[in-house]
Amino acid sequence: MMADHSNTPIHKMIEEKASKKGMANVTETLMPKFFLVCAIISILTTIGIVFTLVFETFTFFQDVSVVEFITSPDWYPMFQDPDFGIRPLLLGTFTIAFIAMCLAIPVGLASAIYLSEYASDKTRRTVKPVLEVLAGIPTIVYGFFALTFITPLLQTFIPGLAIYNALSPGIVMGIMIIPMVASLSEDAMSAVPQSMRQGAFALGATRLEVSLKVVLPAALSGVIASFVLAISRAVGETMIVTVAGGANPTADLDITSSMQTMTAYIVQMSLGDAGFGTTVYYSIYAVGMTLFIFTLAMNIIAHVISNRFREEY
Amino acid sequence: MKAARQETTITTEERLQEPANLSVREWKNKIFKGIFTAAAGFSLLMLIVLILRIFTQGIGYLDWNLITSFASRNPSDAGILAAFVGTIWLMAVTAPISFILGVGTAIYLEEYANKNRFTSLIQTNISNLAGVPSVVFGLLGLTLFVRELAMGRSIIAGALTMSLLILPIIVVASQEAIRSVPTNLKEASYAMGATNWQTIYRVVLPAALPGILTGNILALSRAIGETAPLIMIGALTYIAFLPENLLSQFTVMPIQIFNWTSRPQEEFHLVAAAGIIVLLAMLLLMNSIAVWIRNKFQRRF
Amino acid sequence: MLASKDNNTQAEEVYEPNTARPADSVYKVDQLNLWYGQDQALKNIELEIPEQQVTAIIGPSGCGKSTFIKTLNRLTEMIPSVKTTGGIYYRNQDIFDKKYKVELLRTKVGMVFQNPNPFPKSIYENIVYGPKIHGIKDKKVLDEIVESSLKGAALWDEVKDDLKKNAFGLSGGQQQRLCIARCLAVEPDVLLMDEPTSALDPISTLKIEELVQDLKKNYSIIIVTHNMQQAGRISDNTAFFLNGEVVEYDRTDKIFSSPDDKRTEDYISGRFG
Numbered sequence: 001m002m003a004d005h006s007n008t009p010i011h012k013m014i015e016e017k018a019s020k021k022g023m024a025n026v027t028e029t030l031m032p033k034f035f036l037v038c039a040i041i042s043i044l045t046t047i048g049i050v051f052t053l054v055f056e057t058f059t060f061f062q063d064v065s066v067v068e069f070i071t072s073p074d075w076y077p078m079f080q081d082p083d084f085g086i087r088p089l090l091l092g093t094f095t096i097a098f099i100a101m102c103l104a105i106p107v108g109l110a111s112a113i114y115l116s117e118y119a120s121d122k123t124r125r126t127v128k129p130v131l132e133v134l135a136g137i138p139t140i141v142y143g144f145f146a147l148t149f150i151t152p153l154l155q156t157f158i159p160g161l162a163i164y165n166a167l168s169p170g171i172v173m174g175i176m177i178i179p180m181v182a183s184l185s186e187d188a189m190s191a192v193p194q195s196m197r198q199g200a201f202a203l204g205a206t207r208l209e210v211s212l213k214v215v216l217p218a219a220l221s222g223v224i225a226s227f228v229l230a231i232s233r234a235v236g237e238t239m240i241v242t243v244a245g246g247a248n249p250t251a252d253l254d255i256t257s258s259m260q261t262m263t264a265y266i267v268q269m270s271l272g273d274a275g276f277g278t279t280v281y282y283s284i285y286a287v288g289m290t291l292f293i294f295t296l297a298m299n300i301i302a303h304v305i306s307n308r309f310r311e312e313y
Numbered sequence: 314m315k316a317a318r319q320e321t322t323i324t325t326e327e328r329l330q331e332p333a334n335l336s337v338r339e340w341k342n343k344i345f346k347g348i349f350t351a352a353a354g355f356s357l358l359m360l361i362v363l364i365l366r367i368f369t370q371g372i373g374y375l376d377w378n379l380i381t382s383f384a385s386r387n388p389s390d391a392g393i394l395a396a397f398v399g400t401i402w403l404m405a406v407t408a409p410i411s412f413i414l415g416v417g418t419a420i421y422l423e424e425y426a427n428k429n430r431f432t433s434l435i436q437t438n439i440s441n442l443a444g445v446p447s448v449v450f451g452l453l454g455l456t457l458f459v460r461e462l463a464m465g466r467s468i469i470a471g472a473l474t475m476s477l478l479i480l481p482i483i484v485v486a487s488q489e490a491i492r493s494v495p496t497n498l499k500e501a502s503y504a505m506g507a508t509n510w511q512t513i514y515r516v517v518l519p520a521a522l523p524g525i526l527t528g529n530i531l532a533l534s535r536a537i538g539e540t541a542p543l544i545m546i547g548a549l550t551y552i553a554f555l556p557e558n559l560l561s562q563f564t565v566m567p568i569q570i571f572n573w574t575s576r577p578q579e580e581f582h583l584v585a586a587a588g589i590i591v592l593l594a595m596l597l598l599m600n601s602i603a604v605w606i607r608n609k610f611q612r613r614f
Numbered sequence: 615m616l617a618s619k620d621n622n623t624q625a626e627e628v629y630e631p632n633t634a635r636p637a638d639s640v641y642k643v644d645q646l647n648l649w650y651g652q653d654q655a656l657k658n659i660e661l662e663i664p665e666q667q668v669t670a671i672i673g674p675s676g677c678g679k680s681t682f683i684k685t686l687n688r689l690t691e692m693i694p695s696v697k698t699t700g701g702i703y704y705r706n707q708d709i710f711d712k713k714y715k716v717e718l719l720r721t722k723v724g725m726v727f728q729n730p731n732p733f734p735k736s737i738y739e740n741i742v743y744g745p746k747i748h749g750i751k752d753k754k755v756l757d758e759i760v761e762s763s764l765k766g767a768a769l770w771d772e773v774k775d776d777l778k779k780n781a782f783g784l785s786g787g788q789q790q791r792l793c794i795a796r797c798l799a800v801e802p803d804v805l806l807m808d809e810p811t812s813a814l815d816p817i818s819t820l821k822i823e824e825l826v827q828d829l830k831k832n833y834s835i836i837i838v839t840h841n842m843q844q845a846g847r848i849s850d851n852t853a854f855f856l857n858g859e860v861v862e863y864d865r866t867d868k869i870f871s872s873p874d875d876k877r878t879e880d881y882i883s884g885r886f887g
């Protein structure tokens with residue numbers, strides 16, 4: 001039973017090793033530094049994004065005045081005498097996002113109410129993966145679906161519908177965003193304490209009344225935050241509109257014909273129309289900057305709204 | 314609430330009668346329940362329609378030829394070989410970069426960082442990065458990697474862009490996995506005289522690994538379907554060669570699909586659908602692996 | 615067991631008694647105060663803990679027993695809000711000294727927790743955890759350590775054929791003895807035990823109590839217990855804590871037969887706690 005190492009007891013061996021632990025000490029001091037560098041890279045990414053956008057946008061604004069960018073009603077970058085007014089792109093972006101929200105908000109919210117208030121555990125466990133799958137489908141697939149299925153389908157009802165139009169990508173984008181609204185809203189509603197529901201049920205309220213008059217108001221800021229995030233997502237969405245929305249930057253509010261979004265413009269230009277160093281080339285950064293500001297603002301708003309919500313309980 | 318309180322003061326007789334509006338309210342409840350259920354069912358329906366549609370379109374072009382051929386002017390010869398290999402290359406390079414950066418950041422935030430303003434700055438920054446549109450990452454990649462660092466329209470430029478794009482997803486998932494390692498295991502390790510790094514390396518990471526891997530795979534499956542940022546950095550839409558090294562030009566499956574979708578000929582749409590089937594199959598495979606890991610290594614503590 | 619006995623004679627040589635302090639105390643606690651943020655959890659603790667005896671710490675829940683025992687190996691440092699003043703001397707060395715290596719202290723001072731906390735690894739890997747992190751890689755040595763530690767914790771016969779099996783498959787009592795064996799693997803000087811039996815059934819409790827009696831020959835043991843009979847059965851000295859203070863500290867038989875303080879008497883006789 002007496003072991004071989006009895007001559008040198010373990011604690012002696014450990015002390016010996018401890019006295020020459022140079023290598024281990026190096027690791028011990030290096031690892032946190034390495035991880036800190038990793039963490040700093042995420043900050044550098046943001047700085048890189050901001051710096052890139054600001055710097056190249058600045059170059060753009062040396063050719064095109066800020067006033068023209070904001071106030072000119074037209075966006076014709078490839079014309080002999082180009083116009084760089086962001087308004088048509090903004091209009092296209094928000095029109096399509098609006099169409100998407102018209103579908104995603106009601107359907108997403110209703111799904112959330114169903115999941116949080118009506119569905120049994122078992123149903124919830126089957127519906128949620130479906131939503132996850134829907135949210136995980138690449139956007140190019142949705143774009144393809146919009147162009148080759150939804151548009152022809154809509155054309156049977158709306159004869160004047162152009163092949164590239166705002167309606168079809170709007171609807172498909174809505175379908176894509178439903179899972180986001182549903183799952184974020186459901187999180188907010190599930191967080192409402194059970195006691196609030198029980199109080200209302202005890203007074204004879206129906207499930208509908210409890211859902212709409214007790215749970216929804218209590219979860220309102222979380223639900224609204226989910227809407228804002230969904231809009232931000234719709235504004236930043238690219239491939240659906242590139243594939244199915246066409247490339248016509250127009251200020252006409254005609255959803256049956258082509259409209260161009262900011263994202264679609266950026267992709268269109270980088271597909272080869274813009275030579276490096278031209279004003280058109282720099283215009284994609286100015287548009288990117290605009291896009292970045294809008295989405296960042298909405299993300300911050302959503303953050304502020306949902307933080308307020310957290311304070312309630 | 315006030316109205317409800319009045320209800321509780323009704324007399325016994327009244328109580329025995331059904332409230333006049335009860336049946337109306339119950340009907341309303343039933344109707345709305347139907348509406349809510351239909352809304353939840355709508356997503357399921359859309360998923361089925363989308364999948365069925367794509368399968369019926371693409372199945373005719375789905376054969377071995379699709380995988381083994383390069384893109385072509387002729388739809389019936391067209392294949393996704395270059396895109397398929399390009400996607401694999403891109404993922405193979407993106408995976409380790411984003412893993413190290415993401416998990417490293419998570420370890421820093423969960424295990425080393427003090428609760429100070431710098432730490433909360435990093436945390437806020439990560440949640441904001443998650444909301445930045447992917448085209449904007451494309452602009453960053455184009456400027457920084459393709460031009461400034463002169464990497465050209467290469468795999469490495471694409472992989473770095475993709476790594477930054479999915480970094481927030483990986484960080485958040487890894488943080489959650491690390492946070493869920495019970496403190497008493499860490500205490501046990503420290504109490505044995507282990508150092509910080511020994512504890513992280515030998516106790517925390519092994520216990521958090523399933524969660525970390527699941528998060529990484531899901532993040533990669535997001536990257537595999539991304540199109541816009543790679544178009545931005547100039548991944549090609551038509552190539553007839555395979556990438557050879559990190560500096561090779563490349564294309565990926567979503568870009569190839571985009572290219573076919575943009576063609577006017579109907580046949581190319583069908584090839585695109587076949588390409589989508591392959592892409593979805595890859596996604597399904599990755600997600601199954603993630604779910605498998607999650608179930609197999611279900612938390613045992 | 616034999617290896618451990620050896621440890622003991624070695625220990626005498628390694629820790630040359632400092633002339634300023636009596637050689638037979640492992641710990642000397644001097645005016646120790648501890649705060650969790652604003653809340654003071656330990657107040658002016660003064661204790662000397664003798665070598666190779668079992669010192670029990672008793673007191674009602676929330677009185678600071680766990681906090682105290684965790685300051686002895688500086689595990690309280692894991693909680694960012696903790697502030698400490700005063701001194702703790704382990705073998706006459708100030709453990710709060712900047713130059714003092716906390717890893718070394720924790721190697722010398724093993725700890726067993728209230729809830730068994732084996733690592734989600736094999737039994738073998740659990741035991742060799744300590745030796746491995748301290749740089750012992752030789753497979754033969756590790757094998758010997760596993761055997762002698764498991765024997766020392768009276769677990770060898772039960773698990774010798776299942777060393778590769780996951781430690782989570784063991785019963786609660788076996789897991790706790792595995793945690794003790796894990797401590798023994800680095801041949802510590804002191805064992806800290808924080809209510810080691812409170813999560814266990816009576817039979818497992820008995821086994822651990824017997825084990826403590828056995829280990830006392832080679833180790834200095836500090837055991838927190840909620841259970842006064844247990845303190846009476848196994849300890850040589852007992853400290854009674856109340857609201858973060860040491861009310862009374864004496865030989866166990868004295869504490870249990872004729873305590874000096876009324877509060878101790880009340881607690882012992884079950885009037886509160």
Ligand SMILES: Nc1ncnc2c1ncn2[C@@H]1O[C@H](COP(=O)(O)OP(=O)(O)O)[C@@H](O)[C@H]1O
Nearest residue numbers: 650655673674675676677678679680681682693
């Ligand atoms: N991590 C902590 N943070 C803040 N307060 C704590 C923490 N741990 C313990 N305390 C407080 O310190 C006091 C002593 O706790 P503890 O040492 O666990 O008591 P015991 O082990 O005697 O039951 C209690 O009032 C408890 O609330």
Ligand SMILES: [Mg+2]
Nearest residue numbers: 679680681809
């Ligand atoms: Mg305790």
